[in-house]
Amino acid sequence: MNLAEGVQLVSLGLLSFMMIGAALGVVLLTNVVYSAFLLGGTFISAAGIYLLLNADFVATAQILIYVGAVNVLIIFAIMLVNKRQDFAPMPKAWIRKAATAVVCVGLFILLSTMVLTTPWAFSSAVGVGNGAIVEIGKHFFTDYLLPFELASVLLLMALVGAVILARREFLPEESDLTGQQPVLTLPERPRELVGAAPGSPDRTITSSPSDQNK
Amino acid sequence: MQLQYFLILAAALFCIGIYGLINSRNAVRVLMSVELMLNAVNLNLMAFSNYLDPVEVKGQVFTVFVIAIAAAEAAVGLAIVLAIYRNRDTVDMEQFNLLKW
Numbered sequence: 001m002n003l004a005e006g007v008q009l010v011s012l013g014l015l016s017f018m019m020i021g022a023a024l025g026v027v028l029l030t031n032v033v034y035s036a037f038l039l040g041g042t043f044i045s046a047a048g049i050y051l052l053l054n055a056d057f058v059a060t061a062q063i064l065i066y067v068g069a070v071n072v073l074i075i076f077a078i079m080l081v082n083k084r085q086d087f088a089p090m091p092k093a094w095i096r097k098a099a100t101a102v103v104c105v106g107l108f109i110l111l112s113t114m115v116l117t118t119p120w121a122f123s124s125a126v127g128v129g130n131g132a133i134v135e136i137g138k139h140f141f142t143d144y145l146l147p148f149e150l151a152s153v154l155l156l157m158a159l160v161g162a163v164i165l166a167r168r169e170f171l172p173e174e175s176d177l178t179g180q181q182p183v184l185t186l187p188e189r190p191r192e193l194v195g196a197a198p199g200s201p202d203r204t205i206t207s208s209p210s211d212q213n214k
Numbered sequence: 215m216q217l218q219y220f221l222i223l224a225a226a227l228f229c230i231g232i233y234g235l236i237n238s239r240n241a242v243r244v245l246m247s248v249e250l251m252l253n254a255v256n257l258n259l260m261a262f263s264n265y266l267d268p269v270e271v272k273g274q275v276f277t278v279f280v281i282a283i284a285a286a287e288a289a290v291g292l293a294i295v296l297a298i299y300r301n302r303d304t305v306d307m308e309q310f311n312l313l314k315w
């Protein structure tokens with residue numbers, strides 16, 4: 001074993017330790033904010049392992065998208081949703097935990113056995129290394145063109161769907177006042193009319209659709 | 215540097231993700247567990263791409279697709295969590311029984 005292989009092995013050990021530890025923290029810690037930050041640690045460790053696997057472009061994309069977008073999104077969701085309450089204790093919750101742990105350990109043993117006994121057909125060709133991004137670009141625009149375009153359409157659909165799902169649909173205090181939703185109007189937050197002339201006070205009054213239907 | 219190390223690491227990460235997916239009471243933590251499982255799949259794809267197919271790096275192409283789809287899944291999933299939180303005023307998975315019985 002020469003020096004480079006030793007360095008790679010030590011790096012792999014450190015990154016694996018970080019990754020498994022952070023993943024266990026994500027699952028087992030009680031505070032969900034700690035879990036979110038440890039999830040970022042898991043993503044960064046995965047990016048380091050991608051670097052060990054000669055994939056610098058995917059490692060960069062991993063850090064940009066997972067740490068920069070997904071993890072920040074999760075932290076925002078925790079801030080919007082975090083309600084300081086204790087969940088009601090469930091009777092016999094330990095049965096589910098024990099059963100899941102047994103199933104997970106069994107699955108891990110099964111997968112490890114499969115990995116260790118399969119004769120892998122290792123390729124002896126010299127890898128592309130830093131030219132991987134060129135190869136990825138060629139694949140995107142030749143034989144994987146249709147999935148590439150479908151991914152862009154999927155991202156657009158996810159954008160529109162997330163906006164529609166997360167939009168606040170009604171105001172609870174107004175529904176308490178009126179008692180019923182007005183028919184044939186989209187219940188939305190009443191907007192203030194901007195740009196109205198100062199001499200016409202009737203146009204600056206905010207009018208909600210529930211008021212108009214009375 | 216063996217392929218098997220990476221595959222076993224990915225298997226461990228996947229199993230941790232399954233455990234968290236089933237046992238979490240917080241809905242946001244369930245989404246985090248799904249992200250862990252997607253990362254395990256990505257790790258598998260990258261290891262195969264490096265050791266079995268180093269010339270045409272198709273595993274990296276698939277990893278980029280999985281990353282894009284995971285981003286879309288996270289956005290829609292968190293929007294669903296926000297919508298349910300507004301309806302039920304909780305994020306406890308045990309009380310999300312709208313379609314259960």
